[in-house]
Amino acid sequence: MSIKVYNTLTGKKEVLQPVEEGKIRMYVCGPTVYDLSHIGHARSAVSFDVIYRYLAYRGFDVNYTRNYTDIDDKIIARANKDGTDWREIAERYIKAFDEDMEALGVVLPTHRPRATETMDKIIELIEVLIQKGYAYVTDGDVYYSVRRFADYGKLSGKNIEELESGARVEVDERKKDPLDFALWKASKPGEPWWTSPWGRGRPGWHIECSAMCLKWLGTTIDIHGGGKDLVFPHHENEVAQSEAATGKPFARYWLHNGFVNIEKEKMSKSLGNILNIRDVLRGHTSESVRLFLLSSHYRSPIDYSEDSLREAEAKAERFYRTLDRIEKERPETSKTAVDKGIEEELMAPILEAMDDDFNTAAAIGKVFEEVTRANRLMDRGDEAAGMELRAMLSVFKKTAGFLGVFGKRPQEYFDERKERVALPAEEIERLIEERNEARRNRDYRRADAIRDELKDKGIILEDRPDGTVWTVRG
């Protein structure tokens, strides 16, 4: 069994063959920490979180490095606007990002380097590029000579002549060629700076990623990931810098996640429809947010809407209801040993889906086929189904391990949902008792009135043989 990934570099799905047998070196571009992270960052983080977890599940020794860009024009601008130090801005939003990631159940990467902690390597790399003639110094700035790198454009499929003719490339007199990009920027008065052979300044945006890759992962990495919008120019420039400096291939497989649109529109500052992760999590459980993100393939664009989040919530609800049911109706399943044969049989289609470029949508589909089957077996009171149900529980647990959904205790999930209801639990319990009293007296009008009243507040009552329980909807 081999894992196939779609490689932006070749435009094809390819068998994943790491440089070093059994090991994966993976770098993903992290956030520029100048503001709260939005749902798009969440998608990228969750997509690569699953990829990381799955590769580890498949037995690879994965070094997953995701950076923080903690020095950048936008950070400086934000600091000036807020009248505070740029370091404080970076610190604040790194903390916010980490909190958001934890809330989304994103596991910590192996390394989380910061650009500012990698300054030695950045400067060293720029020096090599100057020595090799790929970069030049002008008034304390250092620029990369795009035309010197013959392969420029191979990742994004662009060619230099077309880029050149594009009127949107900003003209800068200090550049020898409009396409050249900054490796190092001389600091203006009042701006943060580091000392370098070219004077005081700070790194350009692209060079930090090359430096961090080289420092934490080595010359040729296996997987480089990020959002689709980073293909050009960011990743193209990373390739140019790194390969010019080392003379070796930079990354074998380039993986890019698709965008999140909001109600069919692109998220943008000008439209004012930026959706922060924490705003989304105020209205929805992290379980449903992840499930929403993983219900489409990571490369496809997805559309965020309240409806699609509600659908995801319904999916989660269905899953945990069934899990809860298995555990309650068939408690023996938690004690017996798993039949490895059955387990493997149930696991195979899920692995097949994941092996095919991390097709989480298909994998989730397979999980729900088992959910339906589990309910069916229990409805039929099939005593011999214990081994099947036991294997299912095990399959759910394994799948949860790499998808990062379906892994909670059912009660934990239901409680999380109940916290989002306006009414205090005691009040709900009191109304349920009042309703049951009415039911005992066959006062069904009163009983139904209470049920309808709760329903208006998103609380659904279920009269089960062992008593009335309540759940949250919407």
Add this chain to the structure above:
RNA sequence: GGCGGCGUACCCAAGUGGCUAAGGGAGCAGUCUGCAAAACUGCCAUUCAGCGGUUCGAAUCCGCUCGCCGCCUCCA
């Protein structure tokens, strides 16, 4: 203008040469229930934007047309 992608049921969404076109949501009917809810059962795409071609065989490959989107500028 250049490069790339997409168009599958009422909605979301897998499937990219050959078993009955996954799964979820919504809807309708039934079982269960005081009535519901949940669960289950049945129904819900002879058809994959349209047209033409390749093939024994295509939603899947090729061409054209229509529609939508992204990148080419900071952006996940």
